[in-house]
Amino acid sequence: MRASRLLSLLLLLQTRGRMTATELSQELEVSIRTVYRDVEALSSAGVPVYADRGPAGGYRLLDGYRTRLNGLTAQEASSLFLAGLPGPAAELGLGEEAANAELKLLAALPPEPRFHAARMRERFHLDVPGWYRGADGVPFLGEVAEAVWDQRPLRMTYRRWGPRDVERLAHPYGLVLKGGAWYMVAAADGGAPRTYRVSRIIAARLLDGRFERPGDFDLAAYWESYAVDFQARMYTAEALVRVAPGIEDMLRYTVGAEIGDAALAGAGPPDEHGWVVLRLPIESVRHAHWLLLRLGADIEVLEPAELRDRMAATIVQLGGLYGVRPS
Structure with missing residues (x-):
């Protein structure tokens, strides 16, 4: 020790x-x-x-003194190679550098840690994006990364969810890779730090000069707080539903594991057919209507009335489409 x-x-x-x-x-x-x-x-x-x-x-x-010991255990050396993400490194323009660094680290390791690190690289692979979705196109990631690293202002055109694009003068503080998507944390037009999805930057130009990055800004702490706030802002309503037995996994897949687990944990007792009543946080009636239709006849919406009416109207339309008349 x-x-x-x-x-x-x-x-x-x-x-x-x-x-x-x-x-x-x-x-x-x-x-x-x-x-x-x-x-x-x-x-x-x-x-x-x-x-x-x-x-x-x-x-x-003493100035110039460097130890040649790296102090890495076999497990620590292995974890470094497991943490390597060649895809994101390449997107940042560091693919060749990352590969060279990995090669040099392997060469510098003693035999046992080198063996474990090589085996880790051979047997584990990290693929960041989820299934059935590709990684975002990020044509201006290089400019954003350079602005973050060199503390240079960035003039950008950003595509909002609203009806028009906006121009922003941004001071980028950091980059975050979340679920295969890159996000830029930046103070724009003199305001407080905000989060921008890099794939929605449709034009970017690095400006001369440097900006002062706040010395007390903590990127990891900011992102943790942002993620909690984002989820709270996303789920602003609630639906009361009945779900059939045996669809717990499908429910988690449809609404997300965290939301599904919390809803199932608060469910009432099952009825004589095994159905349970639970409350689901939802973004909006429109979004929940699209989402819950995936569960077909294994879910019944009880509240709100607007969502129940939308589900019923869609079922009638589907019946007409497939030639089934309501009895």
Whole structure:
């Protein structure tokens, strides 16, 4: 355990430069006294760790010192190759770089981690987009990625859901890959950060100069909050339905696993035929009408009345289409 911690301390100093004892203790989740002992142990082992005194001081390695140890276990090395996504890397224009980095990492690994990493790459493959849907076309992903990386303003034309396209001057803070689709988080026209689907950018031009990215902006935290808020805004209504026994999996597939599980967990007791009544969050009557028709005669809408009437009207139309007259 201590050997692993010493190596972690060494790699922290190597990658981040000067760090205080307090910062090291927080990163390693140990006491400051333990940090002092670990630094002393590294110095005794010949590692050139130096302490700079004063308010801006801390521990650092001798300039130019690099350890050749990578500290990767077999499992850690394997996870790096499992996390590699050649498709998204290629979309960002980094396909060749990613392949070269993987090759160099393999060559640098000791025999056992190299064996595990190679086997992981041979036996596991990540395919991001869902079934029956291709990845978005993203002709301007390269420009967006460059704007994110270099903090350059981006003039773009964006296709909204509304009736017309809009022009935006964007300061892109980050890119997120979600379900095979790329999203740009950017502050546009001086406003707060918002989310834009990159495939809906129909024109983009990088501008000269640089913008200041807020130092306290956390992309992962923003996205987590955005996802929760997006789901809350999406499901603004509710439907009361009866569902037949044995269609639980089809219900989850139709409305989404999270929504389906929550609805089934709150379902009432089954009737004599095994049917249960449950409440389903819905986006709108129109969307629910299209969605619930997939379940055919295994679902009955009880409320709202508008949705029930739409379902009934569609059933009558289908009967006429197939030559079935209502009795």
